[in-house]
Amino acid sequence: MTKIEAIVQPSKFEAVKEELREIGVDGMTVTDVRGHGRQKGHTEVYRGREYTVDLVPKVKIEMVVPDNLVDKAVTAILSSAKTGKIGDGKIFISRIDEAVRIRNDERGEAAL
Amino acid sequence: MSAAAVPNLRDLYLVESGGIRERFKQSGDGVAAVQERAALVESIALQLYAAFVAPGSGAPQHFSLAALGGFGRKVLFPGSDVDLLFLLEDAGTEQQYKPVIANICREMWDLRLRVSPTTRSLAECGRLYRDNLEFNMSLLDCRYLAGDARLFARLHDEVLPQLVVRERQPLVQNLAELTAARHAKYGQTIFHLEPNIKEGPGGLRDYNVACWLALISAMEKRHTWPPAEQLLAQELRDDCRHAFEFLCAVRCFLHQRQGRDDNLLSYELQAEAAAEGIGAKAQGALDPAEWMRLYFRHARVVDRVTAQSIDGAAGARSSLYRSFQDWRSRLSNADFQVSHGCILLRQATAMEDASTVLSLFEFVARHGFKLSRDAERRVARALLLLRQCLPGVPGLWDRLRVILTLRYAADALRAMHHSGLLTVLLPEFHAIDALVIRDYYHRYTVDEHSFIAIENLHRLSDAEDPWEKRIGEILAETERPELLFFALLVHDIGKGLPVANHITGSLQALDKILVRLGMDAEAEDSIRFLVSSHLEMSMTLSRRDIFDPETVRVLAERIGTPERLKMLCLLTYADIKSVNPEALTPWKAEMLWQLYAASINHLNRSLDDERLHPREMESEATRLLHQTALEGLPAFLEGFPRRYVLTHSPAEVAEHLRMAMALADDPVQVSLQKRSQFYGLTLITPDRPMLFATIAGTLAAWGMNIVKADAFCNRAGTVLDVFYFTDLFRTFDLNPTEIERFKNNLLAVLSGEVSLAALMAGRAKSGGTRPAKVTVSPQLTFDDESSSHSTLLELVAQDRPGLLYSVSSKLAKHGCNIEVALIDTEGQKAIDVFYLTVGGAKLDAARQKALAEALLEDI
Numbered sequence: 006m007t008k009i010e011a012i013v014q015p016s017k018f019e020a021v022k023e024e025l026r027e028i029g030v031d032g033m034t035v036t037d038v039r040g041h042g043r044q045k046g047h048t049e050v051y052r053g054r055e056y057t058v059d060l061v062p063k064v065k066i067e068m069v070v071p072d073n074l075v076d077k078a079v080t081a082i083l084s085s086a087k088t089g090k091i092g093d094g095k096i097f098i099s100r101i102d103e104a105v106r107i108r109n110d111e112r113g114e115a116a117l
Numbered sequence: 118m119s120a121a122a123v124p125n126l127r128d129l130y131l132v133e134s135g136g137i138r139e140r141f142k143q144s145g146d147g148v149a150a151v152q153e154r155a156a157l158v159e160s161i162a163l164q165l166y167a168a169f170v171a172p173g174s175g176a177p178q179h180f181s182l183a184a185l186g187g188f189g190r191k192v193l194f195p196g197s198d199v200d201l202l203f204l205l206e207d208a209g210t211e212q213q214y215k216p217v218i219a220n221i222c223r224e225m226w227d228l229r230l231r232v233s234p235t236t237r238s239l240a241e242c243g244r245l246y247r248d249n250l251e252f253n254m255s256l257l258d259c260r261y262l263a264g265d266a267r268l269f270a271r272l273h274d275e276v277l278p279q280l281v282v283r284e285r286q287p288l289v290q291n292l293a294e295l296t297a298a299r300h301a302k303y304g305q306t307i308f309h310l311e312p313n314i315k316e317g318p319g320g321l322r323d324y325n326v327a328c329w330l331a332l333i334s335a336m337e338k339r340h341t342w343p344p345a346e347q348l349l350a351q352e353l354r355d356d357c358r359h360a361f362e363f364l365c366a367v368r369c370f371l372h373q374r375q376g377r378d379d380n381l382l383s384y385e386l387q388a389e390a391a392a393e394g395i396g397a398k399a400q401g402a403l404d405p406a407e408w409m410r411l412y413f414r415h416a417r418v419v420d421r422v423t424a425q426s427i428d429g430a431a432g433a434r435s436s437l438y439r440s441f442q443d444w445r446s447r448l449s450n451a452d453f454q455v456s457h458g459c460i461l462l463r464q465a466t467a468m469e470d471a472s473t474v475l476s477l478f479e480f481v482a483r484h485g486f487k488l489s490r491d492a493e494r495r496v497a498r499a500l501l502l503l504r505q506c507l508p509g510v511p512g513l514w515d516r517l518r519v520i521l522t523l524r525y526a527a528d529a530l531r532a533m534h535h536s537g538l539l540t541v542l543l544p545e546f547h548a549i550d551a552l553v554i555r556d557y558y559h560r561y562t563v564d565e566h567s568f569i570a571i572e573n574l575h576r577l578s579d580a581e582d583p584w585e586k587r588i589g590e591i592l593a594e595t596e597r598p599e600l601l602f603f604a605l606l607v608h609d610i611g612k613g614l615p616v617a618n619h620i621t622g623s624l625q626a627l628d629k630i631l632v633r634l635g636m637d638a639e640a641e642d643s644i645r646f647l648v649s650s651h652l653e654m655s656m657t658l659s660r661r662d663i664f665d666p667e668t669v670r671v672l673a674e675r676i677g678t679p680e681r682l683k684m685l686c687l688l689t690y691a692d693i694k695s696v697n698p699e700a701l702t703p704w705k706a707e708m709l710w711q712l713y714a715a716s717i718n719h720l721n722r723s724l725d726d727e728r729l730h731p732r733e734m735e736s737e738a739t740r741l742l743h744q745t746a747l748e749g750l751p752a753f754l755e756g757f758p759r760r761y762v763l764t765h766s767p768a769e770v771a772e773h774l775r776m777a778m779a780l781a782d783d784p785v786q787v788s789l790q791k792r793s794q795f796y797g798l799t800l801i802t803p804d805r806p807m808l809f810a811t812i813a814g815t816l817a818a819w820g821m822n823i824v825k826a827d828a829f830c831n832r833a834g835t836v837l838d839v840f841y842f843t844d845l846f847r848t849f850d851l852n853p854t855e856i857e858r859f860k861n862n863l864l865a866v867l868s869g870e871v872s873l874a875a876l877m878a879g880r881a882k883s884g885g886t887r888p889a890k891v892t893v894s895p896q897l898t899f900d901d902e903s904s905s906h907s908t909l910l911e912l913v914a915q916d917r918p919g920l921l922y923s924v925s926s927k928l929a930k931h932g933c934n935i936e937v938a939l940i941d942t943e944g945q946k947a948i949d950v951f952y953l954t955v956g957g958a959k960l961d962a963a964r965q966k967a968l969a970e971a972l973l974e975d976i
Contacts, residue, residue, distance in 0.1 A: 029377045089851040109227070 006101040006114060007075045011066045012038065013086040013094040018064045024081035025068070032117065033068040042095060063094060069101050071114050123164045123224075130228050133157045138195075138373055145398035147366030148192075155193035158230065159184065159262060162201065165224055166263045169217040179206030180214050181264030183272075185235070189258035194368050196378035198233040199225065200255055205238045206268060231378070239268065243276040245284045250291045253280070257329055274341075281336045288333055289430045296326050296427060304698070307416040308561045311387075314367050315380035319416030321364050323423040324357070330426040352494055353422055360415035363396035367412070370395045382412070384557060384890040406555040413551045413562050421535065425490055428459055453480050459489040468499035471507050474538065475516045482520045482529035488536075496536045507541050514634040517542070521602035527572035530606070534564060545626035546606075548613025557890040558944030560697035563609050570605045570691040584706055588690050591683050591713075600640055601684045604647035605691055623648050646681060647688055654689040658708040659941040660911060660950045663715065664764045667905055672712070673719040682720060686713040700943075703794030704824040704843055753777050756832030758906065758936070764827065776801045777835055785867055787860050795824065796849065798840040802867070804830060807929050809938075811873060812840060814922035815863050818876040820846050823921060826938040877919055889915060893946045895976045899965045907936050907952035908960040910968070914976045916947040924949065927975055931968050933960065 013021055018035070025033065039060035070078055079096055087093055106116035137157065141150040166182050186200035187193055203218050205211055218236060225232040235252065246252050256277055261269045281288065300318050303309065307319035315321045328348050335343035349357050370390055371379055382390070391408035394401045396415075403411075452473060454461045460480060467473050474496060481488065488496070500507075510516075520529050533539040540547045549563035561569060577589035595601060607630065611622025627648055631641050653672065661668045676682045689709060694701040753774050754762070762770065776786035776799070786801040800812060809828055816823055821842040829837045849856050865871040893915040900909040910928075914920065921940060928935060928951065937952040953960055960968070 029379065089847045091852050091855075 006069055006104060006117070007072055008067065008069045008099045008101045009075065009078055009082075010097040010099075011082045011086070011094065012040065012063045012096075013066065013082070014088075014092065015062055015064050017086040017088075017094075018066070020085040021066060021082055024085040025066075025078060028077045028081050029074065030068055030070055030078055030081075033066050036065045036067075038063050038065045042092075061092065069104060069117055071117065123168050126161060126164065126224075127228060130157070130161060134195075141366075141369055141373070145366055145393075145395060146362075147364075147369040147396070148362055150369045151187075151192045151194055151365055154195065155184075155188055155191040158188065158193055158199055161225065161228065161230075162199075162221070163263055165221045169220045170214070170264070178265055179210050179268060180204070181266070181269045182262045183269055184258075184260040184262055185255040186233075186258055189255070189260040191260070192365070194365075194378070195372035196231070196376070197372075198231045198378070201232060201234045202242075202256075202259060203234060203236040204242070204264070204268060204272060205236065206265075207238050207240070210238075211236060239272055239276060242272055243280050245280065245287060247287065247291065250288070250295065253284075253288060254292065254329055257281075257332055278336055278340055278342070281333055282340060285333055285337050289330065292326060292329060293427050293430065296323070296423070307413065307420050308565060310557055310560055310697075311381055311383050312412070312416070313380050314364055314371070314382050314412075317416075318423075319418075319420035320380075321361075321368060323419050324361055324364070327357075327419070327422045327426040330430050334430065349422070350490060352490075352497075356418045357422055360418045363411065363415045364419070366396040387555075406553040409553040409555060410551045410562070413553065417535075417551070424487070428457060428487060429490070448484055450480075452476060455484075455486055456489070458486055460486045460492055461489045462492050462495055465495070468495045469502070471503050471510045472516075474499055474503065474507070475510070475513075475520075478529045478533050478538065479516070479520050479523070481532050482523035482526045485525035485528055487528075488532055493536060496538065500537050500541055504541055507538070508544075508633055513542065514636050517603070517634070518599040521571070521599050521606070524575055524578070526575060526602065527568045530568050530571065534568075543607070543630055545610050545630055548626070549610055550613075552613045554612065555891075556944055556946070558696065558700075558946070561695065563612050566695050567606050567609060570688075570695040571602050573691045573694045574602065574605070574687060584710060587710065588687065592687055595683055595687065596680060597640065597643070600643045601647065601687055604644045604651070604684075605688060607644075608648050608651045608688070608692070620649055620652070643681065643684070647684055650676070650685055651688055651692060654685055654709065654712060655693055658705065658712045659948065660939060661903060661909075662760075662937045662939065662952060663708060663712045665760065665904060666763070668903070669712070669715040669719050671903075673716040676716065676720075679717055679720050682713065682716055702824075702843065704841070707794050749778060750774055752833065753831060753835070757829050757837075760827075760906075760936075761829050761837075773799065773801065773837060777837075780835070785864055787863060789856060789860060791849075792841075795841050795843050796821075798842065800836075800838045800840075800863075802836055804834045804836045807926060808836060808867075809838060809935050810922050810925040810929055811866060812838060812863070813925050814873045814877055814919065815866050816840060816842055817919055817922055818873070818880045819859055819862070820844075820848065820880060822942075823938075823940050825940065826935070828935050828937070830934065873922075877922070880918065889945055891945050895973055897969050897972060899960070899969070901959055904952055906959075907954050908965070910951045910953055912947070912949045912951070912972065912976070914947050914949075916942050916945050920947055920976070921949065923975055924951075924972060927971055928953065928968070931964065931971065933964075933968065 011021065015037075022033070039062055041059060041061050066082075068078070075098065079098070082096055103112065104114070104116040105112055134154070134157065137150055137153045140153070141147065162182065162184075170180070170182075171177055181204045183189070183202040183204055184200065185202050187197050188200050193199070201222075203214065205214070214236075218234065222232050222234050242256060256272075259269075259273060259277070261273070299316055299322065303313065303317045305318065307317065309317060313320060331348040332343065335348065367382065367390060368380060370393070371382065371386065374386060374389065387409055388405045390396075391403045391405040394403060395408075397403060397408065397411055449455045452463055452467055454463055460477070462468065462477075468477075477488070477492070477496070480486070520526055523529070530539060533542075534546070534550075540550070546564070549567070552563040553559075554563060559566065574592060577585060577592050580586050580589045592598060607627055608623055609619065610626040611619035611624070614622035614626065616622035616625070624645065627645060631644070636644075653675065657663065657668065657672050663669065673682070676685060686709065690701070690706075693705060693709075750770075754770075765773070772788070776788060779786055780801065780803070784802055788799045790797045790799075798812070798816070800808075802808070809826070813823060813826070822845045823840055823842045825841040827839045831837075844850060849859070862871065862876070866873050866876065893913065895915070896911075896913040898909075898911040900911065903909050912924065921938075925935060925938070932955055933951075933953045934955065935951050936954055937950075939950040941948040955961075955964060
């Protein structure tokens, strides 16, 4: 099992969700987050004065998928979240040792 | 699930599912498999219903369970959703049944069934959901499972027919819009290297759409449900049934193979399906290309039926659309009438005359309308009678000539092909019917490729791109464009014949065709020339240095006349552009234009004065020296090959000189310029080992696609490398600040501050970890004849990230100078050509042998 965390632009979230659903990723956890990478925030104007917004709004999507879905999930996120501009986001991939469904104690991929 | 309620349900499901899978494996009968699965899931649903809803009592009132969608149609694929409707008398009943609905769904979900439950009251089922039309459509497939039978009967016999009759127009319109949006997602074509057999055009969803539209139309007329087996028009039923059976078998295979609702017929699974004879058990194991040919034939049937169904339902579209269609219907004439964008025959006997049959398709070519279903049927019948006399009909070439040059010629040719007329007139064309070239590069079947090529040429009249406008001007200047269109129609027929070289096959077929058509001798010669030479320009522009005058001279003299050059350039443009939508890259387009311009100049000059051309070339260097009277220029130019001044403008030379003068301050000078379709990276520095390979590696690490590179070295040991590349990911276009970062990165790599290996490792090519779709056997060829100054190394290999870096590193280790590098990729095949010298001379035989061994070991 593999955990995929994708941090994407909020405007791209629906498209990402739809693409993931199409390839068979049914479950995900979604959080509104703030952060920056090389993008380094941007400049806003408030009451006539410029100020720098260091932390840019993003959406973090977390999902744990069977290993055979990892490539497809990453491709789906790339194809739907990419604009080519700095600030498109990041994907982090990590191994998961175990998953447990709390309701019936199912384990492993059966619990996903 | 409590084990006491329905014991062993999981075991039952697993055992029965295994049985279905095994029976499908043996019989290959996809329809039987999906019906058996629907029955199995139904039995599970009924057991759960009995356990939770009515344990020990009779059927409840005001509540029933129904199957929707594919489950309702008894077409349930292994990975499909199980659509369930929990039907309530009214909203007040919901609270009472909420716990049992949750229990049923949860238990089915724990069995790994993808339950998609819907709970609705009778009144809610009678509403039109404009934002959830899928629900309305799924109700058209509803089927009673359990519970209050009278409640379900009211839904089925009263509410739904009333809904359909009342809301026919929005239902049809929205269905057509959803289909159009779905088709748009798949590029409006059935032709994909890896088609989605459910959602793509010509897939199972299209088949459903055709059935739904027929059902809605029939319900509107009868106000009740028509027999399911009579939905589609009689003449289409057999073809549609075969297509449905084939697609069912393929989708079953995909779901079982992938273990989920995955409908992508990937390249690898095409080979597996072919080996197992999926959908064609009677034929046994098939070659993958032959099996895909079957797929495309079936997809074509479904695609046409769907298109006709949607056109037939056009009356339901907007008034604006109707006005447009009515306006177009004014184009009707004495023989043909246009209605809703379709051509109808005014007289039932019209198709008994061969000339009128051809006039019908000329009408299509002129106006772009489709044939109505009735007209298609009549053409098919007429062909049975006219099969013998049509190929010899007087003036056939004149009729074909007119069709080929009209705006919608490709549509007419497709219609002629679908009706069977084209292969009656040109039986040789049958060899490429739905023929698949399975190399992960050719996207269309060979017959469709030929039609698209013709279409692409006609579309030049609407071109907006400046480059395409120039190509369009050449077409306008062509004296006999019909010869060009005809050559495009037949140029690849040889691909379907058992010959080693498809051009030979095409010429053999052409000879037979020309005997029947009776063209004049000049026309026949022109078409033979175009067919025999149709790869000349594309091979030259991708595998030869087109800025080498010798290359241009050889090509131009082989072509012979400006008129033939124009036609061959147009044919090359159309042929490459029709391989796949991305095949004619901006770089290739630019190179084709440059090659055409150089060749036409050569031919025009040669006609005036054969001796002028070389003398003019000789004078170029002198002219340049006069125009850029800069200090240090002679020393800078000393030792550069003559090719340098021939391929750079005075302004560029002046800029290079300026950069060379600055070497004293900074030993590496870099300039990056955006040209119209690509970037040019110029780097000037004192010669150093592995320079070419290092630059190539850095560009690859940044995701840049190198298309050409020139390398020059002067007597003082100053190297001038020019790399032309395209920015695949538009990194520089969208992020201008990245240009500076790239330059700094390149300098850091050259100085050794940054490791190139680490940089390249960070660029994982998309899909880089997946196995290659096709296997390309490496091939190496040395050619000492094509260039006066270099040995050409032509390398064909499996494309992979860093291939150019790897090859150029090896060339450097063997002491070879790369004078010119031409880089091309066709699908997963890399075709690289290097102009190589050692010590300013061509490579000797021993070095070629050693180099070949080293490279083959590496690639």
